[in-house]
Amino acid sequence: MLAVSEGARQSAIRFYGIDPARIRTQYNGIDVQAVRQAGAGDPGDEWWSRGSRIPGGRVVRLVSAGRLNHEKGFHLLIEAVRRLVQEGGGAEYRLALLGEGDHRQRLQRQVQEAGLEDQVRMPGFRVDAAAWYRTADVFVLPSLVEGMPNVLLEAMACGTAVVSSDCPAGPAEILEGGRLGELCAAGDASALAAALRRVLSDRPATARRTALAEQIVAEKWTIQASVGRLEQILTAAAAAGGGRISEKHSL
Template identity: 45%
Template sequence: MSKGRHVCFLTGTLNAMAGAERMTAVIANALAESGHTVSILSLWDKDSCFPLHPSVGHEALFAERPSFKKAYLATVAGIRRYCRDRKVDVLVQVDTMLALFALPATVGLGVEHIAWEHCHFDEDLGRRARRFARRLAARYCKHVVVLTEGDRQRWEDALRPRSHVVAIPNPLPFAFPVEPAPRTAKTVLAMGRLVHAKGFDVLIRAWKQVSAKAPDWNLLIHGEGEERQALTALIEELGLKDNVSLPGICQNAAEAYRNASVFCLSSRYEGFGLVLIEAMAFGLPIVSTDCKRGPNELLQHGRNAWVVPLDDATALAHGILASLDNASLADQFVECGRNSATAFDLKCIARQWALMLYQ
């Protein structure tokens, strides 16, 4: 039975294998499963990389990504028409940049706005307009959802928002694994878009040092992106073609975690770092950089992970080698990590969203 109001998630596209898009589908599905009226409006491309609950309607304003400078008015008009015709009560902007479209589009319609920030506050991803969009969201949205407590505090301190800023972490997108990974394969796993922010260049340089002491181990980096060519060239330059692979986007994350023995995150910054929670749930010891914002809240060095400085290939190599050499400490990290990951159960996070929607 429908639970009152119509909640619409406004996103750029669902047809991209990326974290924000994945979480849009996961949260929308969970709310629909519990009886809420939920829809998703993409700005472009009506296809989705992620399965959607049968009751979640998904439409797109444009078949392909337009130039939003040229199509700004058409985009605003399309959002307004959708919200008016579908009687949308709550519009969740799956990126604070979307406030630039959503807020003017709904003037006078009585729509409540929630801005969902997936990037940490001190990173604008090279778009200065994001800073302005955050100010709009802080002033005119009813709620702003951020992923960590540290980011919630940054919003409060920097913007003094009228909005209610709430920290709701990303959930595990799958049921909690009953059994941890066996950790029998000599494989270190990494996942993420092949972009500068993920620091895979540092990880590959670190692996040069790892392979010198553990030549029978392999590094598997799942993902796709603009740095594929540069990373492939680096692998060849360092002579690592036999034990470093870039197999592309992971189609079965659960299988990848089960077939690994260590997980490594080499990022320069992260909004949250969902892959850390996933790896913990599957019982993989973690080696991670001490980057903002999620990892340095999720991880404690020596308790549930090896945490090393940013952009330091030697430190990263030492952390990886420690995870291979110290089985008892790795087991301790696994137990602690599995316990920590239970707090990110999807039903628990969906309840937090549902409570906020009716505040």
């Protein structure tokens, strides 16, 4: 059996009683070059692209993407942005939530009740999502539950700083425990706001970490690397069973 992350593997062992020797971790890979090419475009959205309306202020662009449901934690991200906006500090925040889902209306009500109509937009599902990632200051993954979030890898491949909840599986493995991006407690809007403050306040450190993340994605998280890992797993399994994968049939 294969699990998409070590966290998912451990959950399968714990909840389903699977023999640890019979399940392996097989990480996803992404087409890094295709993501970067897609990210080279322009989102073509005036609200997203325009400068600050605050004299002497700066625009902070935040983006997240995924299905608009409870598990993705977008309600927590909206609350975190509300707190940042309330603090002021001369920054004009813009949050783009890319995707569709059953919670769209609920999230829109939350935005309206918080008075964030100028700060938060939901452009829907976008085929040019990578262009939004590339032009953002920070990509945010506020999920309560994940398996292996490819979207985090895509944002890193675009050279964008990332903040992610430390949910049970996926993000911490991708971000190497926080070395490649900021991690915060899952399900906690206050912790999410604090993580965003840290990333935005120390720009030199964030730039160094982001550059390293972009490099690691190109080395470790490609489709080719993923296929290579899978071939090793299958070869080992075949050998354990007394068989082998011939060169002719190898991946």
